[in-house]
Amino acid sequence: MSAKYRVLITDRAWPDCEVEKQELARVDAEVIEAPPEADEATLVECASGVDAIATCWAQVTQAVIDAAPDCKTIARLGIGLDNIDVAYATSLKIPVTNVPDYCIPEVADHAIGLMLASLRNIAFLNQQTKQGIYDLSAAPVPRRVSSLTLGLFGFGLTGQAVAERARAFGMQVIATNSSGNDYGTGTRMVSFEELLE
Incomplete structure (x- = not known):
């Protein structure tokens, strides 16, 4: 049986996504991990059909967002938003969040x-x-x-x-x-x- 939600983690600075997998499983969400240093084409492929995108530094471009027509939120796992096409996400009414006091x-x-x-x-x-x-x-x-x-x-x-x-x-x-x-x-x-x- 497949999960209700799919969440793409584009990149990370920590060793693995076990904590994220455990926490998201509580809301019946499956974690999709992009390969390290994925380029835009790879991220587009990984984003296909996901419900949410979580990113550290990877570029979440219009093409990546378009690959996820059911995307409900994009979360920056840090302070800045420079790597996310916020204007485009906003035009699609997709909320973009960040952690304004991170570190x-x-x-x-x-x-x-x-x-x-x-x-x-x-x-x-x-x-x-x-x-x-x-x-x-x-x-x-x-x-x-x-x-x-x-x-x-x-x-x-x-x-x-x-x-x-x-x-x-x-x-x-x-x-x-x-x-x-x-x-x-x-x-x-x-x-x-x-x-x-």
Whole structure:
């Protein structure tokens, strides 16, 4: 007996779709997995007759959507929607969803970690130490983090989370975005040119 629904998972960053299969089975849905790095033609073939499409980064184009005339929803398994033809899906009254807060703390933590590693020359000094060299003068003198200004290009949820973390280190934070909106954070919004200065 076939399942009531069919759900295409176009691509994934995790090892397998066992969790998705178990959860979707609860609503009598079968998971169709596209092969890794599937091109548009392959996705069109996989999308044939599915009721829903879930995607990470694969391009969900008009052709892919057209291959699924019974499609009821397209879900982006992450924040952005750039890989989905949202306008076309909307014209067909197919809702497109995403996860607007996916991994924001993790990305913000990672950005701060990379910034600190760069400011403190951690990778360089670690490599030197592994080679048996202990010479602090081999790297530029690190600057006190609290004396610096961090400029953020874009100020969405992730940028706001980075700003909050940078302020905890005593940094001044400025940002630029197309709207000039600081979203109530008190962050000084500047032009792109001033940000680069």
